[in-house]
Amino acid sequence: MTAAIEARGLVKRFGKTKALDGIDLTVEEGRVLGVLGPNGAGKTTAVRILATLLKPDGGTATVSGLDVVHQATAVRRKIGLTGQFASVDEDLTGMQNLVMVGQLLDLTTRQAKIRASELLAEFDLTDAAGRLAKTYSGGMRRRLDLSASLIGRPAVVFLDEPTTGLDPAKRDDVWDMIRALVKQGTTILLTTQYLEEADALANEITVIDHGSIIAHDTPQGLKRQVGGQTLEVRPTDVASLPRVRELMIRFGTREPEQPAPDLLSVPVTDESALTQVVAALSAENISVSELSLRLPSLDEVFYSLTGQNRTAADATTTKGAAA
Amino acid sequence: MLRDSLILARRSVVKMTRNPEQFIDVTLQPIILTVVFVFIFGGAIAGSTGAYVEFALPGIIVQTIMFTSLTIGVNLNTDIQKGIFDRFRSLPIARSAPLFGAVLGDIVRHSIAITVTLVFGAIIGFQFQTPWWHVAIAILLIITFAVSLCWVSVLIGMLARSAGAVQGLSFLIVFPLTFGSSTFVPASTLPTWLQGWVAINPVTHVIESMRGLLTGSTSVAGDTTTGQILWVIASCVVLVGVFFPPATWAYRRKI
Incomplete structure (x- = not known):
């Protein structure tokens, strides 16, 4: 198997804060990697580097074998990104949002409309297609954002805390969509604050804190490590x-x-x-x-892995570290 | 890159029609300004509304365009805050496409504002006294000036923390530029110290060029319209020379 995502020694500094302090990540094609960590651990920074939105200060990374710094445009043809905050245009309708992204991905207007309709149907948004995105509920917006990431049928999808802020029913919907993507053979890197979510979706889990990896294992192995x-x-x-x-x-x-x-x-x-x-x-x-x-909460995971209470250890360091 | 910019320009035009505030900026606002100045102040300033509409309309066009050209910074800032730029950045498009898309979209907005003001002006009695191609040059000139000026707003939009701050700072710049000119009154009626500012204010030259091109007259003695136009072109070159490099630098840093 070949690695769809491969990062070696990624370092990123924001001023004096080291957001990433030498991170290695590998995701085989068609697999799901869960990156688990609290706010400010460096999850989003890692995703932004892999999705070409940020340049690393050190280390290298490839997505589908393409270098994220030197072949950024080629990488962007291969990936879909759904961020923590739904990046849709609120003043456009759901349909217009998707058609615009399709056009920017070099589809003709006709092709873009067909693809947009497909995705709107798939994500249960057909009825809302003609409504402005600002009238959407949080869950609908998240679904629209996810559809926007999938227009170009990306081989690799980055999901940055895809369910944060969603109620449990909506969260289950998003999980089902992620599972459907996996079935189609998409490689997924998912960040989350919940062990439960990583356990439900990922083949492997990497736990990071303060920009460093503190554990990497299968969900089973990790659960064994943190005491079931x-x-x-x-x-x-x-x-x-x-x-x-x-x-x-x-x-x-x-x-x-x-x-x-x-x-x-x-x-x-x-x-x-x-x-x-x-x-x-x-x-x-x-x-x-x-x-x-x-399953243990994130706090309990950290307690088991590092032997110290996160909330206490955190008070001095969280500030400034970009999430 | 051109196709991407056009797609994004279309986005900004669609957004404008959806956003009543911005749509009013280029439609109702110039009409209201014209009504207020021509019918309320016209008699007092120029003796009759008919005489004043000839004088004030070119100025009202320029003022409207000035305000419109400074909204680009607000819009870009909002786009960045709302996360839509992250979407653009994860797509295989030129990094400059969102910026040029916004500028192209603004040109559409300017054209709407100019058309609305000229048509409304004609209805209430403004008489074009020059050949049609003078009018065409006038429109081209004011749009060129707006596109040169918009880099100031882009720079502010990239540096300021919030869209509200961009708006505030932009107004600080627009007010002395538009009111400290011959927009509403002939420069000769102003106190001497103010005349000094008015004479070097590029907006004065834009307005005088517009007056010359639309009505065949200028209110600053001794300057020909051609001279005014050259002044405007020179100020466009200076504006672009001074503000385009830092604005695009700040933009590249954000995107």
């Missing part, structure tokens, strides 16, 4: 909390935490933990109002 999943139990009756705690100690990897007055949580590594806990709860006749198994 978190089990949360909220008993109906607060009085049964001590019994629940005892029970959770048996299945968890450490002492349960109490994130809310009536809620207990503990990391578990055994996949069958949930069923065992349910069985134990029922045997003891404890009723619960909430019971869940979830």
Whole structure:
């Protein structure tokens, strides 16, 4: 297999801040790489360099075998970019936005209109095609932006936090679209702040912080590294909390935490933990109002990987580092 | 690159028709200015509205175009803030295409503003006293001046943080240029110190050229229309020479 995206030692400085401090990324053709990190980690900077919007201060990168600095125009024919903020023209209709991008990609007006209609249908925007983009909801705008990135049938697509700010239903829509792209053989680099999202979509995950890579693994491997999943139990009756705690100690990897007055949580590594806990709860006749198994949050991932609390470590460094 | 610029020029024209504020700038605003100045001040300044429309209309055209040519910075700044430039930058088009597209779009806006003002002027009694090709030269001259001046606005638009700041700074530049000229009153009626500024203000020469080309007269004694036109061409060269390089430099840095 050949690498659709290959970056070696990317460095980018903004004034005195090092936004990227020597990053290596490789994405094989047709694969999805999730780049996971908090705000200011350097995710967007990396995407902007790979999408030719920024020049790196050091290192090299190729997309589809083309150098992003020296063959930028050729790279732009191969890529689609959807940023954190939907880059559509609010004073144009959905249709006009897509036709304009199509024309700029050297389609004839007729071809551009056909392609735009296809994408509008695919992204469920046909009814809104004639409306100004400023009347669109956040989710619609994101979909329009994504369609604009796909007009030229790019081989490589960059998605910079594609679901940030979307409600869960809209987020699922975007996930489905990303999966459809993968089916067509598109290579995708996706940045996100959610392990859950990277886990759902990516073949491999790179975790970055302060411009450096702190972990790279498959979703399975990464989850193993950060201590699997978190089990949360909220008993109906607060009085049964001590019994629940005892029970959770048996299945968890450490002492349960109490994130809310009536809620207990503990990391578990055994996949069958949930069923065992349910069985134990029922045997003891404890009723619960909430019971869940979830992936660790970004904070928990960082805690496991670096052994320090991100929020504390962050206070001094986040400022100034461009997201 | 030309095709890309034309596509983007079309975008800026479509946007203008969608944006009532900018559309009014080039349609209703010159009409209102003409009505206000000709019918309200005309009698007091020139003795009759008929005489004043001949004097003021070329000035009103120039003033409208001045204001219009400075919106390019506001528009470019907004495009960058809103992220649409990121879209352009990820496409295989010339980096300069969005800039030249905006300039071409502005030429369309200028043409609309000039046509509206001339037609409305003719309706309320403005009489063309020169051959048609003088009028054509007048239109060409004012558009050339506008395109030379727009680089000031492009530079401000690239350097200022917000579109509002661009607007504010642009007005600071436009006001002394338009009102400190012979737009509404003959220069000879002004105090001597102001006459000094009016004489070197390039806008005065643009207006006098327009007057000469549209009505065959100038209000500054001793200068021929040809002389005025040469002045204008010289100021265009200076404006482009001084502002085009830093404006395009600042633009390249952003895009």
